[in-house]
Amino acid sequence: MQDIVNGLAQGTIYSMAGVGLVLIFSVVRVPNFAHGEPLMVAAMLPLTLMTFYGVPLPLALLIGIAAAIAMGVFFSAAVFARLSRYPEVALLIVSLALVVLISSAAVMLWGDSPRQTPGGPDIILDLLGARIPIMWLVIMVTALASTVALDFFISHTSPGRIMRAMALNPFAAQLMGIPVKRYHALAFAIGSGLAGLAGALFSLAFAVQSTMGAALALKAFIVIIFAGMGSIWGAFAGGLLLGLVESFGASYISSGYRDTFGFVFLLAVLLIRPAGLFARKTNA
Amino acid sequence: MHRLTAFLPWLLLLAAMAAVLATGNGYYVTVAMLMMLWAILALGLNFILGYAGYFHLGLGAFYGLGAYGAAAFSASYQMPMIVALLVMPAAGALISVVIGPLMLRTRDLHFAVATLALGMIVSDVTNNWVAVTGGPMGMGGISRPGQIGIGALSIDGATTSGMFIITAAIFLALMIVAAIARRSDFVLILRGIKSDDMMTRSLGFSTTRYKVAAFAIAGAIASVGGVLYAHIVQYISPEPFTFFAASFQAFVVLAVGGLGSLWGPVLGSVLLTGLPEILEMDPHVKLLVYGAVLLIVTIVLPRGLASMGRVLSARARASANAKTKEKQT
Numbered sequence: 325m326q327d328i329v330n331g332l333a334q335g336t337i338y339s340m341a342g343v344g345l346v347l348i349f350s351v352v353r354v355p356n357f358a359h360g361e362p363l364m365v366a367a368m369l370p371l372t373l374m375t376f377y378g379v380p381l382p383l384a385l386l387i388g389i390a391a392a393i394a395m396g397v398f399f400s401a402a403v404f405a406r407l408s409r410y411p412e413v414a415l416l417i418v419s420l421a422l423v424v425l426i427s428s429a430a431v432m433l434w435g436d437s438p439r440q441t442p443g444g445p446d447i448i449l450d451l452l453g454a455r456i457p458i459m460w461l462v463i464m465v466t467a468l469a470s471t472v473a474l475d476f477f478i479s480h481t482s483p484g485r486i487m488r489a490m491a492l493n494p495f496a497a498q499l500m501g502i503p504v505k506r507y508h509a510l511a512f513a514i515g516s517g518l519a520g521l522a523g524a525l526f527s528l529a530f531a532v533q534s535t536m537g538a539a540l541a542l543k544a545f546i547v548i549i550f551a552g553m554g555s556i557w558g559a560f561a562g563g564l565l566l567g568l569v570e571s572f573g574a575s576y577i578s579s580g581y582r583d584t585f586g587f588v589f590l591l592a593v594l595l596i597r598p599a600g601l602f603a604r605k606t607n608a
Numbered sequence: 609m610h611r612l613t614a615f616l617p618w619l620l621l622l623a624a625m626a627a628v629l630a631t632g633n634g635y636y637v638t639v640a641m642l643m644m645l646w647a648i649l650a651l652g653l654n655f656i657l658g659y660a661g662y663f664h665l666g667l668g669a670f671y672g673l674g675a676y677g678a679a680a681f682s683a684s685y686q687m688p689m690i691v692a693l694l695v696m697p698a699a700g701a702l703i704s705v706v707i708g709p710l711m712l713r714t715r716d717l718h719f720a721v722a723t724l725a726l727g728m729i730v731s732d733v734t735n736n737w738v739a740v741t742g743g744p745m746g747m748g749g750i751s752r753p754g755q756i757g758i759g760a761l762s763i764d765g766a767t768t769s770g771m772f773i774i775t776a777a778i779f780l781a782l783m784i785v786a787a788i789a790r791r792s793d794f795v796l797i798l799r800g801i802k803s804d805d806m807m808t809r810s811l812g813f814s815t816t817r818y819k820v821a822a823f824a825i826a827g828a829i830a831s832v833g834g835v836l837y838a839h840i841v842q843y844i845s846p847e848p849f850t851f852f853a854a855s856f857q858a859f860v861v862l863a864v865g866g867l868g869s870l871w872g873p874v875l876g877s878v879l880l881t882g883l884p885e886i887l888e889m890d891p892h893v894k895l896l897v898y899g900a901v902l903l904i905v906t907i908v909l910p911r912g913l914a915s916m917g918r919v920l921s922a923r924a925r926a927s928a929n930a931k932t933k934e935k936q937t
Contacts, residue, residue, distance in 0.1 A: 355717050407907065414910040416663060416720070417863050417902065420856060424899035432892045538852070542728070545721045580736035587725035587732075591710070594722055598713045 325454040327571050333460040335567020336467040337526045341540055342547030342559035343471050344518035347478075349548060350491045351511040354404045354415055358422035359519060359544055360537030362392035365426075366520035367527035368434050368534055371441045381443045385524040392520020393513050400512035405505050423538050430534035437533070444528035459529040466525060470518060471560045477514075478556065487511055519544075539583075546590045550601050562601065617871055621783075625776050629769055637772050641840055643881045644779040645833055649854075650862040650873035651786050652829025655822040657859070658868035659795050661802030662715060662819065666723030668854030669730040670700045670827040674834020675844045676734065676741055682838070683749040689765070689774075690753070692835045700831030701824040708820035715805075727855045734846040746845030750838050775836055782829065787870055798822055799868070830858070864905050866912025875913040879905075 345359050369391055370384035379387065403422070407415060447458040478484040486507055489497045498504045526532060547566055551558030566586050573585030593601055628640040649667060656664045677699060678692035711722050734741045741747065753765030753774070764770040789795050800808035801815050809815045838844050847853060857880070865876025883901060887894055909916060 349717075355720070410907075410910050412716070413657075413663065413863055413867065414906050417860060417906045420860075421899045421902040421906065424852070424895060424902070428892050428895035428899065432896075542721070542724060545717070546725065549718055549721055578736070581732055584729050584732040587729045590725050591722060594714055594718065595710050598718070 325452050327575050328568065329451075329454045329456055329460070330575075331568035331571030332464065332564055333529070333567070334571060335564035336464050337522045337530075337540070337563075338543050338547050338566050339560045339563025340467050340470065340522035341519050341544040342551065342563045343474060343556055344515035344522075345541075345544040346548050346551065346556055346559045347474065347487075347518075348511050348515035351487045352400075352404065352408075352490070352508050353494075355412065355419060356399070356404070356515075357416070357419040357538070357541050357545075358399065358426065359515070360539070360541030361423060361426040361430075362395040362516040363519040363523035363526075363540055364430060364532070364534060364537040365395060365523070366392040367441075367523035367532040367536075368430065368439075370524060370527060371439060372434070374441070374443070381441075384441075385528075388524045389517060389520040392523065393517040396512040396514075396516025397509050399516070400509040401505075404512070405508045408508075423541070427535055427537055430537075434534045436535050438531035439533075440529075440531050441527040457529060459525075463522075463525045463529060466521065467560070470521060471556060474514070474518070475556050483507070483510065543586065546586060549590065550593055558601070565601075621780075621874070629772060632769065634768050637768050638840075639882065639885050641768075641772050641775050643877045644775050645836055645840070646858065646861050646877035646881050647873045648779055648782055648836070649830055649833045649858040650865060650876060651782055652826045652833070653858050653862050654786070654826075654868065654873060655789075655795075655798065656819075656826045657862060658872070659798035659802065660819055660822045662712070662823070663717075663720035663859075664723050664823070664826060665720050665851070665855050665859060666725070666727035666730075667826065667830045667858045668727045668849045668851060669723075670704070670830035671834045671837070671854050671858070672730050672734060672846075672849035673700055673703070674831030675838040675849065676747070676834070677831070678835040678838035679747040679750050679844050680740070682751055683747055686751075688753055689835070689839055692838075693778075693832065696831040696835050697828040701828040704824035704827035705820060708823040709816060712816060712819045712823060724851065724855070727851055731846060731850050734849060741846070744846060746843060748843040750842045750844070752839050752842065771840055775840065778832065778836065782832075783870075783874075790870055794818070794821070860902060864902065864909075864912055866914030869912065869914035872912050872914040879913065 341359065341363055345356065348354065348356050348359065366388035369388040370379075370381070373379040373384040373387060374381060399422070403418060404415065407418060410418075444459045445462075449456045449458060449461070478487065486497070486502055487510070489500070489502065490504060490507055490511075494504060523532070543566060547562040548559050550562030550565060566589070569589045570582050570586050574582040577585070625640070628636050631637070649671060653664060653667055656662050674692075674696045677696040678689070681687040681692040681695070682689070707726075711719065711726070714722055735744055737743070751766075752771060756763055756765055756770075756774075763773050765774055797808060797813050797815075797818050800811075800813070801818060805815050834849075837848070861876040861880050862873055863876070864880060865874065866872030880898075880902075884894055884898060887897055905913070909919065911919075
């Protein structure tokens with residue numbers, strides 16, 4: 325039972341990062357390996373704000389998330405929207421170069437030791453013998469709520485429809501008079517905002533590190549591959565599944581190989597269903 | 609005339625190697641060795657990434673395989689370097705042939721993430737399988753080959769310059785193979801796969817077989833690189849084979865140099881291996897500068913350094929055309 329809870333708690337951060345990445349990847353087709361960096365910044369920034377500037381916790385978390393959104397807009401407006409005609413391999417390198425730049429700057433700023441933002445509620449519930457910190461429940465509920473909200477936004481609002489149109493055919497979308505660049509930035513803003521939300525909440529319950537962005541981006545990619553690209557709920561479920569696989573592997577086989585279980589599982593999924601576990605014909 | 613210009617880069621390369629060796633400066637020789645090492649990795653990667661267009665982000669797995677294999681042969685079984693040099697590439701190719709058909713069912717981003725995962729698994733294993741790999745402490749005691757050859761032609765592999773000659777010989781041999789391969793039907797078919805897999809298959813080529821072969825060549829050459837690394841540094845630990853240190857670096861050397869070009873791997877390696885050596889800075893600042901250079905080179909020259917000549921001459925021609933037009937009007 326404890327393994328299930330641990331896995332789900334860890335999995336929700338993968339879910340939120342994955343859901344944000346699905347949006348970015350399906351709308352603008354950028355292999356954004358820097359997706360973990362806004363998450364990392366939103367996780368690291370609040371503690372700095374609190375200790376050095378005396379910002380109260382809720383405001384510090386909001387500023388962290390705002391910083392993540394700003395990074396997303398910056399990625400879009402300053403980098404990827406300008407490179408839309410570049411070959412994919414160049415985009416891949418640019419996104420990895422951003423990872424190198426941002427994470428080395430973050431290490432200079434914050435060092436690379438793990439830390440946690442204090443001040444979250446520390447009530448621990450007891451359910452069927454499993455210890456569940458209340459913060460974990462907050463994270464899970466937020467993840468679920470934000471995924472529902474994003475799903476509604478994409479399928480029932482006008483900007484959502486526009487993004488689906490861009491996902492389907494960016495060129496045709498532009499011909500229809502859609503301000504493609506603005507929605508490019510919007511997709512990045514929402515996707516990075518979700519990652520930021522995940523990071524800010526996560527830092528209240530788990531240790532975070534300035535070097536964690538790359539590994540989380542990779543896991544977000546694994547999650548959207550599980551999901552079969554372009555499906556929001558697939559990414560949500562994929563994240564939880566990845567969390568469970570890691571948690572069970574770590575406690576039943578060997579904790580040193582925690583990450584390996586996720587990767588082996590990914591390779592197994594690709595062997596059985598190359599199009600993804602929950603592949604359906606949907607776009608965004 | 610054309611033939612002559614084709615030989616020019618080779619002469620330049622040989623001259624540069626001889627010059628470095630002649631200085632006898634251990635530091636220059638070592639840096640040049642590292643440059644050749646990265647050129648070797650990138651040149652192997654060129655087959656799957658440059659020609660076939662598959663984003664292989666797990667080369668570090670094979671690089672690590674070669675290095676750990678070499679360490680085991682040398683430190684645990686006291687075998688000479690040549691054994692590792694023959695066995696490890698074969699092992700790398702064999703593993704590639706086994707997992708290749710699985711990995712190559714995917715393409716584009718899926719393939720990139722699958723190979724990335726492969727590299728991560730190997731990193732995890734090198735860190736955790738302490739009994740065989742020594743874990744984070746790594747393995748030492750890798751002995752270099754001693755005297756090779758006879759009389760005036762003999763080299764001492766134990767010295768840095770001896771190791772340089774061995775590395776250079778392997779590097780040149782691989783460069784020549786790569787130069788020949790570029791004109792072969794094999795590479796032509798790989799290029800066909802890159803531009804249109806389905807079309808190539810409809811022409812009667814079993815594309816999976818060609819892709820697996822390209823994947824295996826990359827794996828085998830990366831293993832050769834690993835064996836060389838183990839004998840150059842004589843100590844290995846998991847760190848140099850992690851994603852950013854190995855797979856990403858090889859990917860970047862090739863992409864910055866020029867995908868699918870013969871001299872791209874060499875140019876990319878000279879720039880990207882040389883640059884951090886010239887910059888004597890705090891390691892974090894160095895990383896920052898490295899990322900920035902990477903960003904700038906990719907944005908300015910998306911087709912790599914090897915395309916620089918073409919880009920410049922195209923610009924020159926364009927401006928010359930503009931001038932003649934101005935004169936006409």
